[in-house]
Amino acid sequence: MRFLRFLGTVAVATLLTLAAADAIARAAFPHLLRLERDFSATYLRRVLSADRNRRPIVVLGDSALWGYDIHADQVAASILMRRGWPIENLAYEGGSTANTYAMLRVLLHAGVRPRLLVFNVNLKEFSAGDSAYRTLHPTVERLVWPLLTPAERALLVPHVKQTLDAKIDRALGNVWFLYGIRSDLRDKLFGHTDMAHAIRAWTNGLSGERARLAVATAPTADRYLGTYDLAPLTRSNVEVVFLRKIVSVVERRHLPAIAILTPTNHTLLHEYIDSPAYQGQLAYVSAILRRAGIRVLDYDANFPARDFIDNDHLTPAGNATLAAMLERELPR
Amino acid sequence: MDDRHVDVPGAVPVEQVLRSDPLYRLLGGARLATPWVLGVVIGLIVVVAIVLGPSADSHFIYTDF
Incomplete structure (x- = not known):
């Protein structure tokens, strides 16, 4: 008994x-400038809950707008945030x-009503060879799967594990905030997936x-x-099928939207993409977007090579230019 | 004869030794503090494991890009 x-x-x-x-984590974990690389369903739900009442300008898209290989505060969207948008x-x-x-389906289902949707379309992702x-993304897959039709699901390759331990893991994350947000927390604390990766990056820096x-x-x-x-x-x-689906949702919900044709490094990729076929693809996706009244910003060839880290990711200076260009297009 | 108690000349009772220890005094006596301290320590270990643990335990790892 004792x-x-x-x-x-x-x-x-x-x-x-x-x-x-848990209470400390709930109170102290900040609203981030952008999603972490391994963002969790717990964090995304929290963000969407906060956005429900403030009608933000929502930026959707890939690593080009996320800010690959640069700090969160150097991203074009973050620059615009600092300017009060x-x-x-x-x-x-x-x-x-x-x-x-x-x-888009997840955020609309969560009751977020964007005052403007800004998203990019990147032609490289229309290639079946693209990863x-x-x-x-597993977190988005998990949240959107119940909202998708069987036909939509059939177009995708699911990656979320359905094993018992994975289900327990997700259930635990749903009720325990600190556990649910652990991947965001690690990314935020260490700037890497976890502490082990941070230590490895540090030692890699020291060793050359x-x-x-x-x-x-x-x-x-x-x-x-x-x-x-x-x-x-x-x-x-x-990708064309889902582009048409985006357009359909935007039309049905009467969402103001701007689509950016992703800035691309034509100097680096000259021999692959400076061709009528590439221009034909740009014209094809632009036509789909414009038919639905979506404003298309063709930034595909607007940036010099010095503004790129690689093929389509902008440097901090490139992001500053992008922010200035976007700011001119946003409704006051 | 009581074989549970043996007087050793010059020996100091254990309780007296413990009470001279600042940590023991801080914890308010081992008998009272042990389960609470143990629980707090276990809780903190779990928290540290969550924060510092490898992301291999995460099912939403997504680093192929």
Whole structure:
């Protein structure tokens, strides 16, 4: 009996400690400038809940608008936020039109009513060889799956695990905030997926490995051989299907929307994309968007090579230029 | 004869030794504090494991891009 009382006291003390840590996490975890790389359903739900009443300008899209390889405060959307625009940047690394459609469905289902939707369309993602083709971010997949029709699901390759431990894991994350938000927390604290990755990055910096890796993976034209599939786009392309679905939702919900044709490094990719076939693809997606009254900002060839990190990711200076260009298009 | 108690000349009672320890005094006596301290320590270990743990335990890892 005494031992049971001992165990009970230990359990109560443990639960009180976890509850206190959870309360601190709920109160202290900030509203981020952009989603973390491994953003969780817990964090996304919290953001959408906060956005329900403020009608933000919502930015959707891929790593080009998310801000690949630059700090969150250097991203065009963050620059506009600092200038007073009520922006919610829900773009993420690994995006695509399928992902944009899925995120749009999730945010509308959560009751968010954007005052303006800004999203990018990136032609490289229409290639079946792209890693994002037919693939949703696991968090978005998890939240949107019940909202999709069987036909829509059939177009995608699901990645969310359905094993018992994965289900327990998700259930735990749903009721325990600190546990649910752990991937965002680690990304925020360490700037990497977890502490182990942060330590490895630090030691790589000290040993010179990072510099060697940067030289070895420098963005040269040959790395992008096959990145863009310039076959004419048709309705059988999954990204085209989801682009049309975005357009359909925008029309049905009467959402003001701006589509950006993603800035692309034509100097680097000259031999692959400076062709009538590429221009034909741009014209094809632009026509789909314009038919629905969506404003198309063709920034495809608007940036010099010095504004790019690689094929389609802008430097901080490039993002500052993009922010200035976008600001002229936003309704006061 | 009581074999549970042996007087050793010059020995200091355990309680007296413990009471001279600042940590023991801070915890208010081991008998009272142990389960509570143990519970708090377990809770903190869980929190630290969540924060510092490897992301291999996460099912929404997405680093292929």
